[in-house]
Every structure is written in structure tokens, then in C-alpha cells.
Amino acid sequence: MNRRSLMKLVSRVIGWTCALVVAVPGISFITAPLRRRSSSGGIKQRVVKLDNLRVGEPTQVAITGSRQDAWVHYDEEVVGRAWIVRETDDSVAPEETRVRAFSSVCPHLGCVVQFNSERGFNCPCHKAFFQPDGQPVSEAELGHKNPTPRSLDDLECQVVEDAESGEWWVEVKYEKFEYGLTTKVPRA
Amino acid sequence: MFKTLRDWLDDRTSYRTLLNPLRRRLLPTGPKWGYSTASCLLWMLLVVVGTGVLMMLSYSPSTTSAWASVHYIEQSPAGSFIRGLHFYGSHALLILFAVHTIRVLAVAAFRAPHELIWVTGLLLLPLVVIWAITGNPLSGTQKGSSQIEVEGNIIASTPLVGPIVQRLLIGGDQVGNLTLTHLYSLHVVILPAIIGLLLVVHIAQVYRHGLSTATLEGGSGVARPYWPYQSVRNMIVFGVVFGIVALLAWQRGAPLDAPADPELSHWTRPEWYFLFLFELRSYFVGQWEFVATVVLPGASLLLLIGMPVLDRMSSARVSAVLRGVIIIAGLAGFAGLTLASVLRDAKDPDHQHLIAESEELASRARELADANGISPAGAISLLRNDPHTQGPLLFQQHCASCHPKLDHSGDGIAAAEPSAPNLHRFGSVAWIEGMLDPERIAGVNYFEQTAFADGEMVNAICDLYDGVEEDAKLELQKQLHLVAIALAAEQQSETFDDSSVAEGVELLTGDLACTDCHRFHDEGDLGSAPDLTGYGSAEWLFAMISNPEHERFYPDTNDRMPAFGATEDDSSGGLMTREQIDLLVRWLIRDGAEPSTDSNPGE
Numbered sequence: 093m094n095r096r097s098l099m100k101l102v103s104r105v106i107g108w109t110c111a112l113v114v115a116v117p118g119i120s121f122i123t124a125p126l127r128r129r130s131s132s133g134g135i136k137q138r139v140v141k142l143d144n145l146r147v148g149e150p151t152q153v154a155i156t157g158s159r160q161d162a163w164v165h166y167d168e169e170v171v172g173r174a175w176i177v178r179e180t181d182d183s184v185a186p187e188e189t190r191v192r193a194f195s196s197v198c199p200h201l202g203c204v205v206q207f208n209s210e211r212g213f214n215c216p217c218h219k220a221f222f223q224p225d226g227q228p229v230s231e232a233e234l235g236h237k238n239p240t241p242r243s244l245d246d247l248e249c250q251v252v253e254d255a256e257s258g259e260w261w262v263e264v265k266y267e268k269f270e271y272g273l274t275t276k277v278p279r280a
Numbered sequence: 281m282f283k284t285l286r287d288w289l290d291d292r293t294s295y296r297t298l299l300n301p302l303r304r305r306l307l308p309t310g311p312k313w314g315y316s317t318a319s320c321l322l323w324m325l326l327v328v329v330g331t332g333v334l335m336m337l338s339y340s341p342s343t344t345s346a347w348a349s350v351h352y353i354e355q356s357p358a359g360s361f362i363r364g365l366h367f368y369g370s371h372a373l374l375i376l377f378a379v380h381t382i383r384v385l386a387v388a389a390f391r392a393p394h395e396l397i398w399v400t401g402l403l404l405l406p407l408v409v410i411w412a413i414t415g416n417p418l419s420g421t422q423k424g425s426s427q428i429e430v431e432g433n434i435i436a437s438t439p440l441v442g443p444i445v446q447r448l449l450i451g452g453d454q455v456g457n458l459t460l461t462h463l464y465s466l467h468v469v470i471l472p473a474i475i476g477l478l479l480v481v482h483i484a485q486v487y488r489h490g491l492s493t494a495t496l497e498g499g500s501g502v503a504r505p506y507w508p509y510q511s512v513r514n515m516i517v518f519g520v521v522f523g524i525v526a527l528l529a530w531q532r533g534a535p536l537d538a539p540a541d542p543e544l545s546h547w548t549r550p551e552w553y554f555l556f557l558f559e560l561r562s563y564f565v566g567q568w569e570f571v572a573t574v575v576l577p578g579a580s581l582l583l584l585i586g587m588p589v590l591d592r593m594s595s596a597r598v599s600a601v602l603r604g605v606i607i608i609a610g611l612a613g614f615a616g617l618t619l620a621s622v623l624r625d626a627k628d629p630d631h632q633h634l635i636a637e638s639e640e641l642a643s644r645a646r647e648l649a650d651a652n653g654i655s656p657a658g659a660i661s662l663l664r665n666d667p668h669t670q671g672p673l674l675f676q677q678h679c680a681s682c683h684p685k686l687d688h689s690g691d692g693i694a695a696a697e698p699s700a701p702n703l704h705r706f707g708s709v710a711w712i713e714g715m716l717d718p719e720r721i722a723g724v725n726y727f728e729q730t731a732f733a734d735g736e737m738v739n740a741i742c743d744l745y746d747g748v749e750e751d752a753k754l755e756l757q758k759q760l761h762l763v764a765i766a767l768a769a770e771q772q773s774e775t776f777d778d779s780s781v782a783e784g785v786e787l788l789t790g791d792l793a794c795t796d797c798h799r800f801h802d803e804g805d806l807g808s809a810p811d812l813t814g815y816g817s818a819e820w821l822f823a824m825i826s827n828p829e830h831e832r833f834y835p836d837t838n839d840r841m842p843a844f845g846a847t848e849d850d851s852s853g854g855l856m857t858r859e860q861i862d863l864l865v866r867w868l869i870r871d872g873a874e875p876s877t878d879s880n881p882g883e
Contacts, residue, residue: 125451125458126444144842144855149681154543161343161456170543201433203426204546209696216547216634217430218562237565268453272437274567279453 134248134267135171139193142186142251142260145178150207150224152176152196155266172197172266174247175207177224186251186260193249193264194226200240202271213244241274301487305506308490311513314387315491317380319514320521324373327522331366332468339418341464343457344658346420347539351649351659354536364529370412372525374553377408382611385584385603388591393489395588400482402585406577407475409553414467416551418460420659421537422638426548428463429455434561438570455540538641539659547634549625556617580610644669671867674860678844679703684725699729700841706868707771707816712764718742731839736797737809744792763788771816773869788812806831821865825856 093101139153157171172195179190194213198205203217212229213222218239221229226244231237248265268279290296296303307315338356340349353359381401384390390398413431417424432455436446451458504510538544550558561572583606591599625631641663648662655661663669675685675693682700686692692704702725705711714720718741727733748756766784769776788794795804800812811832814820823830826845829838844855856864 123448125447128452140855141842152677159454161454162451162458162461164343164457201430201437203430203548211630216630237562239562239565239569241565241567271433272567272569 134265136263136265138252138254138261138263139174140176140262142178142189142191142262145176145191145262147178147181148224150175150177150213152207153264155264157266172268173204174264174266175205175213175244176249176262176264186253189251189260191249191251191262192226193247193262194244195247195266195269197245197268197271198240199242199245199269199271199273199276205244215240241272242276245269245276303507305487306503307506307510308503310502310504311506311510313513313517314383315510316514316517317376317383318486319511320518321373321376321380323514323518324369324376324521324525327525328366328369328373329472331362331369334362335366336468341418341460343420343460343540344656344660346418346460347536347645347659348420348649348654350419350536351646351654354533355650360533361529364533365525367534368525368528370415371553372521373408374412376521377405381405381584382607385587385607388599388603389491390588391591392588394485397482397485397489398588399585400478400485402581404475404478404482406581407471407478411467411471411475412551412553414463414471417455417463418467419536420460420540422540422544422546422641423537423548425455425459425540426546427550428459429546430548431550434569434573438574442570454542536642536646538638538645539662541660541663543664544641552618555621556614559617559621641669665863667863667867667870670860670863674856674864675703675867678856678864682840697729698724700839701726701730703868706821707768708774709761709764709768712767713761716741716760716764718745731837735837740797759787759792763792763794767812767815770812770814770820771869772814807835810834816869818862818865818869821868822861825861825865 135155135157137155137157139155140151145151153174153176154170155172155174156168159166159169159171175194175196177192177194179192180188184190194205196205197203198215198217198220200215200218200220203215205213205215205220205222207213211221212224213226214220219236220238220240221234222240222244223229226246228238228240228243245267247267250263252261252263253259254261270277270279335353338349338353338359340346350363353363384398384401413427417428428450432446432450435449436442438445449459449462450456451462549555557573557577560576561569564572587603590602594602644666645659645662648666649659672693675683679685680693681696682698684693684695684698684702685704686694686702687704715726720726721741722728722733722738727735727738732738744756745753762780762784764784765776765780766782766788768774769781769784785800789800789803794800794812797809798804798812799806810824811820822845824833827843828834828841829843834841842855845858845861
């Protein structure tokens with residue numbers, strides 16, 4: 093190695109080293125959101141008294157919880173919504189009442205699914221329609237393509253008795269799922 | 281005048297030599313109007329950048345401050361105009377870009393040695409669109425936040441890299457503070473830097489190779505200097521375009537939707553220049569969606585980039601046909617898809633309703649911000665703490681399955697299955713008079729579809745009139761009117777003549793014997809009928825809605841009304857929070873009595 097190529101080498105090594113010292117932490121900084129996963133494995137919550145639910149009238153309930161948005165911590169916020177559907181009426185004992193819960197997040201692209209008695213569950217963003225049991229309405233019935241890749245996302249839910257008051261409540265485990273997939277995959 | 285100064289400057293810097301390509305630029309076949317698209321684009325870019333920098337002086341990107349700072353810009357002197365110029369200028373930029381590209385394609389100005397000009401120009405096209413898109417959510421509006429959320433999910437539907445890009449852009453699972461800081465950095469530094477770099481190459485190439493020979497045909501034929509022969513044409517065209525932009529900015533201003541709130545209903549449409557992709561996507565369902573969002577747009581761009589090669593391979597005639605087909609198909613596709621999307625929404629009453637709803641929220645939010653200012657919690661609390669906004673929503677969600685709230689002309693909120701009293705102006709003199717009227721108490725606005733239709737109250741009122749002669753009836757009506765005044769006074773939302781109130785109280789505790797069943801202050805007992813103390817007041821309504829089976833209301837005879845409040849020993853909360861019941865009550869009482877701003881910010 094002669095003098096000249098040594099000088100070239102030294103210049104390059106110092107230059108690239110300095111660049112890497114900035115670039116590597118820089119990349120780590122930029123990609124932080126990929127590693128910062130929200131750890132909530134679902135929020136279990138009593139959402140509504142059984143008495144307040146009627147068959148054929150899905151009820152929208154709010155799920156509250158704490159939420160961290162970068163540097164802001166929200167103690168108690170609405171973090172999601174669910175539709176509660178009662179399937180059996182008062183003639184069935186409370187503990188045997190069939191109740192279902194659907195996430196109100198549209199599995200297509202994440203808008204909020206609405207309900208009205210004429211059109212059932214529907215999403216205003218891209219016109220996805222669902223039957224009362226959460227299944228997508230078929231293309232033939234709809235007259236246009238149903239953009240949803242899967243049915244509404246079922247949430248774990250059960251009827252529980254309040255130990256003190258003896259009232260029956262619907263308890264829901266709220267989770268979020270990835271959009272756009274044909275299967276239900278929990279959001280990491 | 282400053283010749284000496286300029287000579288000195290030129291001697292030290294030789295700036296004249298540097299500017300020579302500009303000063304001496306010659307158009308071999310003379311000026312043309314068509315050339316002006318390029319120059320228009322540059323000037324419009326300058327307007328957009330300049331107004332953007334001006335707004336940066338007042339703008340603050342965070343979920344709490346974005347909307348508030350944009351509203352502040354709107355209120356600052358000339359702020360609305362500057363933001364309008366930025367908004368409409370960016371739209372004009374996109375249109376000019378399309379016109380420029382079509383013109384270059386039409387005259388085949390991409391031919392050698394101009395390939396690099398063509399390619400850098402085409403790369404600028406998606407970048408400028410992304411530039412515009414990253415700007416929309418910065419206003420911190422519900423619309424912008426919904427747009428970026430859906431756009432993020434569209435990005436995520438791209439196989440492999442999609443989810444990673446989405447996460448990096450959004451800055452986590454959910455649109456929030458990092459989304460705004462990321463978009464802001466992209467919008468004001470990163471994208472302008474890349475766009476600027478490409479522009480430098482693009483323009484340097486134009487100067488190096490001159491205007492395309494293909495475009496030289498058809499000029500006046502006489503060589504002319506660019507300045508002022510071409511410049512005057514450029515400025516006339518730009519003047520017209522800028523005039524339109526300025527007029528829109530001045531007359532209409534840029535829109536400002538309601539502040540973003542994850543609790544608000546969540547739907548959106550993209551900006552007009554993206555509607556065609558929105559529409560295209562509805563033909564590709566499920567996992568094929570990325571064909572519409574990535575593959576087709578990407579392929580179109582590649583086809584255009586490949587034009588110089590395709591052109592060289594084909595005869596002049598084939599090339600001309602190919603270019604014609606691309607332009608016509610592109611324009612027709614864009615227009616057709618956009619139109620299909622617009623028409624579908626125009627025909628959809630649900631969609632029109634959503635638009636009207638969000639416009640109302642937007643104007644209400646601006647009105648509240650103007651009247652009361654914005655608290656440190658941010659613009660989100662404007663509508664959240666506003667009874668006028670939340671009242672109808674809460675009523676709709678919790679009350680309107682049974683209770684209507686309709687005025688005489690039938691305006692208001694109808695019940696799904698009317699089976700409880702109409703609450704329009706509940707607790708007012710008119711409402712109570714109806715309740716005390718034997719003709720109406722069992723009618724549709726009161727107890728018709730309830731368990732009380734044949735109850736003690738209905739019987740008591742009918743008994744009052746039983747066997748009373750015609751002229752005595754008028755006297756009885758007068759007495760009941762006074763009772764209604766006495767009870768309406770309990771609501772404390774209107775003021776009444778003291779002597780009428782006193783007479784009414786006298787009657788209801790005395791001759792008319794209301795306190796046989798009802799309690800009224802110190803008279804009568806609780807248990808058999810609702811408490812009339814503070815009847816219809818905020819406190820009364822709050823307690824009633826929280827728990828109608830409380831001793832004060834219907835401990836044993838409650839019909840079907842649920843308890844909406846949380847009971848003290850019940851940690852899981854009620855159907856409504858205290859704050860929600862409070863908002864509902866304030867709306868029930870105030871609505872109709874006074875229309876305007878009655879929210880307490882930060883409460």
C-alpha cells in the first residue's frame with residue numbers, strides 16, 4: 093500500500109464511520125413504531141345490563157380503557173365499540189340467554205359499522221353489508237360486490253351475575269383484529 | 281440607477297454569466313402558448329411553498345393543537361386567505377401537472393435526448409400527489425384523520441411491505457400524535473426536498489438539451505428570445521389560473537371540518553383526485569384489492585415511463601395512435617370512474633345525511649371555538665362538552681327507542697316505537713298543561729302506550745272534570761294553568777310572575793290535592809307518585825334518568841325505563857356516564873328555550 097492509497101483509505105473509513113454513527117441510531121429511531129407494540133391482550137369489561145337488551149335490536153356499547161398516544165396518556169377513553177345482539181328473550185333464564193358481540197370495526201378497512209333496522213349492519217365507507225348474525229350479505233342480494241373479506245368479528249362474550257346486586261350483565265372481551273384479511277387475526 | 285453597484289457585484293460574483301442561460305435563452309421557432317404549462321407549474325409551486333411556510337409560523341402538529349392552531353390561522357389577519365391559496369393552489373398544481381404531462385405526451389416531447397426530463401417529470405407526479413395527501417390530515421379534522429386511517433389500511437393491504445410502511449407512517453396502531461408529526465415532517469421537509477432535487481435535474485436537463493424538436497413544429501417560425509416573448513404568454517396564462525385560485529381562496533376559503541375525535545362516527549371519502557381509485561377499488565374485492573391500489577396505478581406509471589422506448593420501436597404512425605389511445609383512455613377512465621363515484625354518493629340518501637351531519641358538526645365546532653375559545657385539552661373537547669351536539673346523539677342512542685321529541689310540526693327526533701311521553705320541552709308550562717288535560721293525558725304525546733294509560737294519574741285528571749259544568753270548566757282550566765306555571769317554575773329555566781306561582785302552589789297543595797299522592801317540598805309523601813319538588817329541573821332529570829326506580833320517582837310502578845346511571849356500589853358503570861347524563865339533561869332543558877352557545881368548556 094502506498095502513501096496515496098493509505099490516505100484514501102483513512103479518509104473513507106473515517107467518513108463512513110461517522111456516517112454510520114448517525115445512520116444506525118437514526119434507523120433505530122425511525123423504526124421505533126415497529127417495535128413499540130401495545131400490550132393490551134384484550135379488555136374484559138361489563139358493558140350492558142341484560143335487562144336493557146331486546147331481541148332484534150342490536151345495541152352499541154362503548155369499551156373504555158386507558159390509551160397511550162405517544163407522549164399523551166389517556167386514563168379513561170373510549171377505545172372501541174361493540175354491537176351486542178340478544179338472541180333469546182325473557183322466556184329463557186338469564187344464565188342461558190344467548191348473546192353475541194361483534195366488534196364495530198369493519199373488517200374491510202376499519203370504519204365504524206352502523207346498524208339500522210332496514211339495512212342491518214352496514215359500513216358507510218365502502219358499502220359493506222352484514223346480516224344480523226354478522227355474516228356478509230351476498231352479492232346477489234346486495235346488487236353490488238360486498239367489499240368485506242370476512243364476517244363481522246365475533247368478540248368473546250358471556251352473561252354474568254353481579255355478586256352484590258344480583259343483576260345480570262353482558263361481559264365482553266374486546267380485541268382488535270387486522271383488516272382486509274379473510275381470517276380473523278388479532279392485531280399485535 | 282444601481283448600475284455601479286450591479287457592476288461591482290458582477291465583478292465579484294460574475295452573476296451575469298451565471299444568469300446568461302436565462303437572459304439569453306432563445307426559442308428557435310418563436311414563442312407558443314403551449315409552452316406556458318411548465319412555467320405555470322413552477323409559479324404555482326412557488327405560491328404553494330410560500331403560503332405553506334407562512335402557515336408553518338402558526339401551525340402546531342399534535343392531536344391537541346392541530347385543529348386549534350389551524351382555526352387560529354383562520355382567525356388571524358389574512359390567515360384564511362393564505363390557507364385558501366395553499367389549499368386551492370395545491371389543487372391547481374395537480375391539474376396543471378396533468379395538463380403539462382398530457383401536452384408533453386401528445387407532442388412526444390419525451391424523444392431523445394429528453395428521456396431524463398420525461399422520467400423525472402413522471403416520478404414527480406406520484407410525489408406531488410403524496411405531497412398533497414400528507415397535507416390534508418394536518419388540519420386535525422375528523423375527515424383528515426379518517427382519510428389517513430383508511431389510506432394507512434390501504435397501504436397495509438399491499439403484500440409484504442404494506443404493514444411495515446403503514447406502521448412507520450401512522451407511528452403505531454392508531455392515528456395519533458406521531459401520525460401528525462410524521463406527516464408534518466414528510467409534508468414540509470422530506471417530500472419538498474425530494475421534489476426539489478428531481479425538479480433541479482428536470483429543469484437542468486431542459487436547459488442542457490433545449491426544448492424538444494418535436495415541439496418546435498408549428499411555431500411562428502421566427503427565432504425569438506424567451507424573455508419577454510414567451511414570458512408574457514406564461515404570465516398571462518398564470519395570471520388567469522392564479523386569479524381563479526385567489527378568488528376561490530378569498531370567497532370560499534379552505535374547508536375546516538370538525539376536530540378529530542375517535543368517538544365520532546367514522547367514515548370518509550378521498551379528495552376528488554383520488555375518487556377514481558376509490559371507485560376502481562370497488563371492483564377488486566378482498567385480497568385482490570391491491571391490484572386496484574398498487575398494481576394498476578404502478579403499471580400505468582411504468583407504461584408512461586417506458587414511452588420513449590415504445591416510441592422508438594414503433595413507426596411514427598403507430599406511436600401517434602398509441603399516444604392518442606393512452607391520453608383518451610386515461611382521461612375517459614379518470615372521468616368515468618370519478619363520475620360513477622360522485623353519482624353513486626349523490627343518489628345515496630344515507631351518504632347525503634352523513635355529509636350534512638358532519639357539516640353541522642364542523643360549523644358548530646367553529647362557532648364554539650369562536651365564542652368560548654379552546655381549552656388546553658384541545659379542540660376535541662369543543663363538541664364533547666357541548667350539550668347541543670351530544671344531547672341529540674345521546675337521546676337518539678338511549679331514549680328514542682321509546683320517547684319521541686317532536687314539536688307541533690313534527691320536527692325533531694322520532695321514536696322507533698313511540699311508547700313513552702314526548703319529551704319536547706319537557707317541564708314547560710305547555711307540556712305540563714297537556715299532562716293535566718283529560719283529552720291529552722292518555723294521548724299519543726303522554727301516556728297512550730304506557731302502563732299508565734289507565735293509571736291513577738289519568739283517572740285523577742278525568743275525575744277532576746267529571747260532572748263539572750261548562751262554565752266551571754273554564755275556571756278549572758285556569759286553575760290547572762296556574763298549577764302548570766307553579767310546576768314549570770320548579771325547572772328554573774324561565775322566570776314567572778311570582779303571584780301566579782304562589783297561586784298555583786296554593787292550588788296544588790290545597791284544592792286540587794296533588795299532594796295527596798305527590799310530594800311537593802314539605803307537603804305530601806314520597807313513594808306513590810313522582811316527586812314534584814324541582815320538577816323537570818336539571819337535578820330532577822339527572823336523578824330520574826340515573827334511576828327511575830328511586831324512591832323519588834317510581835319505586836314500585838316503573839314501566840320499562842332502564843336506570844341509566846351508575847349505582848354507587850356498582851363499579852362497572854351504567855349505560856351512560858355522569859357526564860353524558862349531564863349533557864343530555866342540559867340539552868333537554870335548554871333546547872328550544874335558547875338556541876346558541878351554552879357549553880362550559882373544560883367542564
